[in-house]
Amino acid sequence: MHVAVCVKQVPDPSGVGRLDPATHCLVREGVEVVMDPGDEYGVEAALQVAEATGGDVTVVSMGPAKALEAVRKALAMGAARAVFISDDRLRGSDALTTARVLAAAIARTEADLVIAGTESTDGYTGTVPVAIAELLDRPALTFAKHLEVGDGTVRIHRQTEVGHDVVEGPLPAVVTVTGGINEPRYPSLKGIMAARGKPVEQPTLEELGIDPSTVGLAGAAQRVVAVEPAAQRAAGQVVVDDGTAAARLVAFLDDLKVI
Amino acid sequence: MDFELSPEQAAIRATCRTFADEVVAPQAARADAEAAFPYAVVGQMGQLGLFGLPYPASVGGVGADFISYLCALEEVSRGDAAVGITLEAAVSLGIAPIYHYGTPAQQERWLPDLCAGRRLWAFGLTEPEAGSDAGGTRTRAQRQDGHWLINGTKCYITNAGTEISAGVTITAVTGAGAGRPAISALLVERGTPGYEQGPPYRKLGWHASDTRELRFADCRVPEANLLGRDGGGFSQFLRVLEAGRVAIAALSVGVAQACLDASLRHAQQRRQFGRPISRFQAIQFKLADMATQIELSRLMTWRAGALIDAGRPAGRFAAMAKLHAAETATACANQAVQIHGGSGFLEDLPVARYYRDVKINEIGEGTSEVQRLVIASHLLGLGGSVSALIGPEEPG
Ligand SMILES: Cc1cc2nc3c(=O)[nH]c(=O)nc-3n(C[C@H](O)[C@H](O)[C@H](O)COP(=O)(O)OP(=O)(O)OC[C@H]3O[C@@H](n4cnc5c(N)ncnc54)[C@H](O)[C@@H]3O)c2cc1C
Ligand SMILES: Cc1cc2nc3c(=O)[nH]c(=O)nc-3n(C[C@H](O)[C@H](O)[C@H](O)COP(=O)(O)OP(=O)(O)OC[C@H]3O[C@@H](n4cnc5c(N)ncnc54)[C@H](O)[C@@H]3O)c2cc1C
Numbered sequence: 001m002h003v004a005v006c007v008k009q010v011p012d013p014s015g016v017g018r019l020d021p022a023t024h025c026l027v028r029e030g031v032e033v034v035m036d037p038g039d040e041y042g043v044e045a046a047l048q049v050a051e052a053t054g055g056d057v058t059v060v061s062m063g064p065a066k067a068l069e070a071v072r073k074a075l076a077m078g079a080a081r082a083v084f085i086s087d088d089r090l091r092g093s094d095a096l097t098t099a100r101v102l103a104a105a106i107a108r109t110e111a112d113l114v115i116a117g118t119e120s121t122d123g124y125t126g127t128v129p130v131a132i133a134e135l136l137d138r139p140a141l142t143f144a145k146h147l148e149v150g151d152g153t154v155r156i157h158r159q160t161e162v163g164h165d166v167v168e169g170p171l172p173a174v175v176t177v178t179g180g181i182n183e184p185r186y187p188s189l190k191g192i193m194a195a196r197g198k199p200v201e202q203p204t205l206e207e208l209g210i211d212p213s214t215v216g217l218a219g220a221a222q223r224v225v226a227v228e229p230a231a232q233r234a235a236g237q238v239v240v241d242d243g244t245a246a247a248r249l250v251a252f253l254d255d256l257k258v259i
Numbered sequence: 260m261d262f263e264l265s266p267e268q269a270a271i272r273a274t275c276r277t278f279a280d281e282v283v284a285p286q287a288a289r290a291d292a293e294a295a296f297p298y299a300v301v302g303q304m305g306q307l308g309l310f311g312l313p314y315p316a317s318v319g320g321v322g323a324d325f326i327s328y329l330c331a332l333e334e335v336s337r338g339d340a341a342v343g344i345t346l347e348a349a350v351s352l353g354i355a356p357i358y359h360y361g362t363p364a365q366q367e368r369w370l371p372d373l374c375a376g377r378r379l380w381a382f383g384l385t386e387p388e389a390g391s392d393a394g395g396t397r398t399r400a401q402r403q404d405g406h407w408l409i410n411g412t413k414c415y416i417t418n419a420g421t422e423i424s425a426g427v428t429i430t431a432v433t434g435a436g437a438g439r440p441a442i443s444a445l446l447v448e449r450g451t452p453g454y455e456q457g458p459p460y461r462k463l464g465w466h467a468s469d470t471r472e473l474r475f476a477d478c479r480v481p482e483a484n485l486l487g488r489d490g491g492g493f494s495q496f497l498r499v500l501e502a503g504r505v506a507i508a509a510l511s512v513g514v515a516q517a518c519l520d521a522s523l524r525h526a527q528q529r530r531q532f533g534r535p536i537s538r539f540q541a542i543q544f545k546l547a548d549m550a551t552q553i554e555l556s557r558l559m560t561w562r563a564g565a566l567i568d569a570g571r572p573a574g575r576f577a578a579m580a581k582l583h584a585a586e587t588a589t590a591c592a593n594q595a596v597q598i599h600g601g602s603g604f605l606e607d608l609p610v611a612r613y614y615r616d617v618k619i620n621e622i623g624e625g626t627s628e629v630q631r632l633v634i635a636s637h638l639l640g641l642g643g644s645v646s647a648l649i650g651p652e653e654p655g
Contacts, residue, residue, distance in 0.1 A: 069266070069270075072270060073270065186274055186307060187274055188307055188308050189271055189274065189307055189309065189312055189321045189327075189331075190316075190322075192267055192270045192271055192323075193321055193323055195270075196266075196267060
């Protein structure tokens with residue numbers, strides 16, 4: 001089966017992110033960047049499906065030129081090829097535009113299954129994959145913590161607050177995966193060397209059939225009007241054990257109706 | 260001039276960094292305390308491709324360059340120097356001679372397993388009477404009805420006695436040459452009758468690395484086990500050691516970097532006199548000196564590595580890199596313990612291990628004195644030859 005996997009490069013989550021005070025965009029210059037850790041699960045899931053079904057994986061990514069490193073990492077992990085959309089005019093694009101661009105790129109592949117992270121580590125809207133599904137008119141199966149493909153179908157397991165869903169849908173489909181669905185492999189050193197020779201297609205907006213005037217900050221349907229730091233959380237309550245701590249903790253949890 | 264790594268070199272470095280943080284470093288304290296050879300880590304390094312990194316795919320390698328290997332070695336050694344030397348000895352001393360001088364049959368027999376890290380090969384040069392003066396080899400090998408008959412002792416040999424050790428390349432006197440005896444290299448498989456390994460030594464550091472004495476008593480190996488030319492052993496090991504020294508330099512940089520990383524963390528956390536000790540200039544200067552010397556060592560290491568990648572003679576640069584990096588690493592470990600105060604002397608933190616592990620870099624694959632001799636020999640127009648510099652032996 002041909003699988004497409006969405007991969008986003010993000011500022012290293014172990015660093016401290018900063019927003020541009022004027023544009024409210026994340027400052028990406030001079031910041032360590034990595035493949036979104038959430039997308040490592042997506043790549044691993046895609047590779048596992050491809051390996052089990054004798055298919056291959058196409059990486060799809062949109063981002064600045066430097067994001068090619070994240071694309072290469074996915075290729076080093078074992079993906080066969082990539083479509084990388086990097087166009088200065090896309091700077092400032094919102095989630096919907098990102099989804100339009102990615103959907104147009106995915107439509108050009110033979111992928112029956114599209115895998116993405118549930119939400120990115122930086123933008124965090126959790127909307128891009130479902131928007132892609134809508135634009136491609138495919139079902140979206142979200143929050144997968146287990147994934148299996150059958151004959152023309154895909155089935156996922158999803159943990160929810162109230163229990164455990166098993167969701168099945170017809171292929172082609174879009175699936176979002178959660179952390180812990182698998183143990184992402186290290187790109188093997190052979191894989192890194194092999195990635196050098198793998199094809200990376202870099203279509204322009206025009207080639208994707210996207211009107212450049214509808215992208216970028218100007219084309220964004222969403223505006224960030226203001227950004228305020230989250231309120232400091234009040235200090236927690238400290239329970240000092242005088243022999244009754246366990247009972248008091250139970251009473252506290254009981255009050256919250258969580259036990 | 261551009262000091263940037265290529266995308267592949269950078270990616271290899273990044274992968275090895277993650278691997279070192281997640282796999283290599285966490286097991287180091289325990290392996291050190293128990294002097295346990297890190298079989299599990301070696302297995303994972305094999306799968307990752309570390310053992311075949313600088314060798315072409317045609318022999319089972321990864322096909323990366325020497326600089327990539329240096330990056331990998333630095334990162335792995337930053338996590339655990341004992342794992343670093345296990346990798347270095349396997350790649351630079353075990354595989355390199357077979358790769359450079361082996362016949363197609365010898366290469367086909369061993370390189371796929373060695374490049375995959377399934378088996379390890381050792382390099383036995385040093386003897387009780389022949390250390391810095393490796394030309395003073397006493398081990399003898401005589402041709403006898405289609406075999407070599409080997410007698411002698413090798414000491415301080417890395418990677419020869421593990422469960423996955425497959426054999427050792429040894430140097431032995433095989434005849435008289437012009438002036439000094441002719442030395443050749445021979446491949447000896449583990450399990451050959453007459454080849455025995457002693458128990459592991461008790462060492463100051465590198466506890467998890469396997470180091471033993473090797474004894475050869477009427478040990479017979481087939482004639483086809485000659486590696487390279489009869490009498491070519493001396494020039495072979497000079498070339499092997501040249502690249503090996505650059506690798507030891509990278510290993511040293513890794514440990515030095517670990518010392519700096521730990522010192523930076525500690526100096527910002529530890530408070531005395533009402534402020535973090537990083538606010539004292541005495542500590543700041545130590546950190547600045549460490550960082551500067553590490554950067555210089557890394558540059559010198561890459562400089563020598565670039566010459567090896569270009570196929571050009573690297574002799575004096577290899578010696579300079581090893582000399583500077585090894586002495587820098589020792590100095591950094593010393594200051595790291597100092598910055599950690601009493602906690603640096605306890606085995607609870609890794610700095611005490613760094614301090615024990617680091618000294619050997621000034622000894623193995625040529626002592627710092629020998630590196631200075633090599634450099635001086637180059638400067639004085641003697642082409643790097645130490646024996647030319649020292650002159651003929653005095654009657655003892
Ligand atoms: C006004 C405005 C300006 C912005 N300017 C920029 C900007 O200049 N540069 C910039 O990078 N972002 C910018 N963003 C953020 C950007 O729109 C979103 O980060 C991006 O569209 C994806 O949304 P998300 O990160 O919330 O993705 P989510 O929906 O949280 O991501 C879920 C999954 O979708 C996939 N995915 C998401 N984005 C991509 C991608 N680009 N390529 C491949 N897969 C992807 C990944 O698999 C990811 O795990 C801007 C946002 C706004 C509102
Ligand atoms: C843990 C460990 C692993 C090792 N692994 C291997 C291995 O895998 N294979 C292998 O073959 N060997 C190995 N060695 C051996 C190592 O390479 C030698 O110990 C090293 O070359 C020094 O030789 P030596 O110990 O005989 O010291 P010596 O040569 O006896 O030196 C003693 C001192 O005299 C100094 N000295 C000697 N000659 C001169 C001179 N001309 N001018 C100035 N000073 C001089 C030296 O610098 C040193 O300070 C290993 C050693 C150790 C400790």
